[in-house]
Amino acid sequence: MTTVPVPVPPGGARERGTRERGTQERAGRERSERERGAGADFPGFLSLEQLDRDLFRGWCHDGIPSRAFGGQVAAQALTAAGRTVPGDRAVHSLHGYFLRAGDSSRPLVYTVERIRDGASYTSRRVSALQGGEIVFTLSASFKRPERTDDRQQAMPPTPGPDSLPDLYETWARNNPQDFAQAEFRRVLDMRYVPGPPEPNAPGLTEQKLWMRAAQRLPDDPMLHACALAYASDLFLAPSTVLSEQLPRMLREEADEPSSVFLTSLDHGIWYHRPFRADEWMLFAQRSPTAVDGRGLAFADVWSLDGRLIAHVVQETVARPARTRRR
Numbered sequence: 001m002t003t004v005p006v007p008v009p010p011g012g013a014r015e016r017g018t019r020e021r022g023t024q025e026r027a028g029r030e031r032s033e034r035e036r037g038a039g040a041d042f043p044g045f046l047s048l049e050q051l052d053r054d055l056f057r058g059w060c061h062d063g064i065p066s067r068a069f070g071g072q073v074a075a076q077a078l079t080a081a082g083r084t085v086p087g088d089r090a091v092h093s094l095h096g097y098f099l100r101a102g103d104s105s106r107p108l109v110y111t112v113e114r115i116r117d118g119a120s121y122t123s124r125r126v127s128a129l130q131g132g133e134i135v136f137t138l139s140a141s142f143k144r145p146e147r148t149d150d151r152q153q154a155m156p157p158t159p160g161p162d163s164l165p166d167l168y169e170t171w172a173r174n175n176p177q178d179f180a181q182a183e184f185r186r187v188l189d190m191r192y193v194p195g196p197p198e199p200n201a202p203g204l205t206e207q208k209l210w211m212r213a214a215q216r217l218p219d220d221p222m223l224h225a226c227a228l229a230y231a232s233d234l235f236l237a238p239s240t241v242l243s244e245q246l247p248r249m250l251r252e253e254a255d256e257p258s259s260v261f262l263t264s265l266d267h268g269i270w271y272h273r274p275f276r277a278d279e280w281m282l283f284a285q286r287s288p289t290a291v292d293g294r295g296l297a298f299a300d301v302w303s304l305d306g307r308l309i310a311h312v313v314q315e316t317v318a319r320p321a322r323t324r325r326r
């Protein structure tokens, strides 16, 4: 069963057998992760072994049952691209397609193509492979900084993160087993902003979350860009269908496994202004449409001091979950 357990993660009988088998496999894998020296922080989650000039290998943690977490694959692909770019250029946009489910028990190999090195802009294409098949493709563009006018809209009024409960505490109360295995806590602090009882406009779903890296990160802008990419794949998929269900998972009465199959199809990020991913970032998300088994969602990403630091767009497969094979 490859259903992504959103918004109410697994813990029910439906997924328990797989989970127990997974525990033994995971023990072996964690051992080998330690042997490889990968740490439980962003530098560890994004660490890549360089096999050749433009060829890298990385490992994904568990986290999304039966498939590698797309945010980690995208962030590792971006890390690989960044390793081939001169240090005076920062990433300003990326576009990726999730083509096959990644298997977190096996490494991913990242090949980087140097598409263009211009005077101002640098373009890279990355393919992430497993077993000789492409799992994810990324196009990323980097540029030298320029001094021009700075215009942005104002941040919407939002309760600050310090006034909101830790998302994991609520999660743990509702999903104790799942919580114990969540990899996300190792790298992300999260606060859910309670939304209005009714959507602001018919057909529109909205949700806001504060997120930041759980540990202080080194002063490497590329690492902060990759951390944002990682975090940005967590809650856009649910926001395409789950305006009511995401808040529901945070309440005590959340007891039913999700009946929705959600998986990220493609992902785009535009980075606007310098930021630190170890400081609070507000992901203000909205989804104006879901149809034909696909939902589209946008996130405006704000720093705590009201700077618009990025935009994220994602298309997601959103279907009723199959409980047995066709």
Ligand SMILES: CCCCCCCCCCCCCCCC(=O)SCCNC(=O)CCNC(=O)[C@H](O)C(C)(C)COP(=O)(O)OP(=O)(O)OC[C@H]1O[C@@H](n2cnc3c(N)ncnc32)[C@H](O)[C@@H]1OP(=O)(O)O
Residues within 6 Å of the ligand: 001, 002, 003, 004, 005, 006, 007, 064, 067, 068, 069, 070, 071, 098, 099, 100, 101, 102, 167, 168, 171, 182, 184, 190, 233, 234, 235, 237, 238, 261, 262, 263, 264, 265, 317, 319, 320, 321, 322, 323, 325
């Ligand atoms: C408080 C703190 C908590 C922190 C914790 C928070 C977590 C709470 C948020 C979580 C949020 C998650 C968000 C994840 C976001 C990603 O990370 S998802 C991972 C990244 N994306 C991917 O892996 C997608 C990769 N791409 C693909 O898998 C394929 O291209 C696609 C999109 C499925 C299309 O493939 P296709 O072969 O053309 O399509 P199709 O035949 O329809 O389906 C292929 C397979 O998909 C599966 N599938 C398709 N439809 C269904 C369905 N309706 N039901 C079940 N399975 C299905 C089946 O395995 C199917 O294979 P078969 O069983 O038919 O053999």
